[in-house]
Amino acid sequence: MLRASCAIVFSVAFAFATxxxxxxxxxxxxxxxxxxxxxxxxxxxxxxxxxxxxxxGERYRAFLNAVWLQSPGGDxxxxxxIARLAERALTFTFVEEGGICASACFLIWxxxxxxxxxSKSKLGVHRLSLAGSSLDVRQSERAVVPAAxxxxxxxxxxGIPRQVIDKMNETPSSSIFWVTTSWVRKQGIVPAMGERAxxxxxxxxxxxxxxxxxxxxxxxxxxxxxxQKWSLCSRDxxxxxxxxxxxxxxxxxVAARAPR
Numbered sequence: 001m002l003r004a005s006c007a008i009v010f011s012v013a014f015a016f017a018t019x020x021x022x023x024x025x026x027x028x029x030x031x032x033x034x035x036x037x038x039x040x041x042x043x044x045x046x047x048x049x050x051x052x053x054x055x056x057g058e059r060y061r062a063f064l065n066a067v068w069l070q071s072p073g074g075d076x077x078x079x080x081x082i083a084r085l086a087e088r089a090l091t092f093t094f095v096e097e098g099g100i101c102a103s104a105c106f107l108i109w110x111x112x113x114x115x116x117x118x119s120k121s122k123l124g125v126h127r128l129s130l131a132g133s134s135l136d137v138r139q140s141e142r143a144v145v146p147a148a149x150x151x152x153x154x155x156x157x158x159g160i161p162r163q164v165i166d167k168m169n170e171t172p173s174s175s176i177f178w179v180t181t182s183w184v185r186k187q188g189i190v191p192a193m194g195e196r197a198x199x200x201x202x203x204x205x206x207x208x209x210x211x212x213x214x215x216x217x218x219x220x221x222x223x224x225x226x227x228q229k230w231s232l233c234s235r236d237x238x239x240x241x242x243x244x245x246x247x248x249x250x251x252x253x254v255a256a257r258a259p260r
Contacts, residue, residue: 073103
């Protein structure tokens with residue numbers, strides 16, 4: 001588990017992002033909200049507006065179910081706002097089939113109660129820094145450290161494994177390390193990458209020890225029947241918590257909407 005003090009530095013904008021981007025696009029399909037494109041300031045407001053649009057609750061229910069991601073990254077502060085909404089909603093997060101979710105997008109993916117990517121999908125991480133031209137080390141530290149601590153606390157709560165954070169810190173901001181399913185398996189961190197720590201703790205109280213964890217711990221093949229039963233049970237646990245926190249979730253979205 002990460003500590004809040006670990007030196008994680010995120011940039012205001014993804015190093016490879018193009019300028020003048022229009023922002024992310026949102027659409028509803030496959031029982032979830034899809035977020036595609038570069039993340040720019042104002043996208044959290046736009047997402048909240050989209051989710052709460054008058055459509056008999058279809059978009060709201062889709063948001064509670066899943067967020068699908070296809071993004072090269074973008075504005076980290078904006079991505080954090082979206083991530084906090086996803087975290088409160090206990091939504092599941094997915095990288096689009098065969099897609100990428102890089103840099104700031106990784107924060108949104110990390111917010112999922114359960115997190116998924118297929119064998120052709122990739123998460124991109126690299127060392128990031130706050131944008132600025134200052135050559136004063138102390139001045140840079142005053143800007144960087146608070147942001148680093150905020151992100152560190154967030155990722156610690158999400159249970160993102162140390163191996164991923166190490167790769168993030170080792171990789172220059174001008175480059176990128178691709179986290180693939182094969183790399184995750186080699187590192188033995190499939191369970192930790194797949195479930196948010198707090199959600200897993202609550203789910204296991206009702207559903208028993210996750211078979212995904214058991215398979216990794218004893219180095220055996222996954223029992224697919226047990227995995228399916230546990231997954232269905234954990235979804236019921238999530239739904240019960242979403243009902244209990246319904247007002248909190250909706251109020252967070254309302255608060256994030258653009259001023260009327």
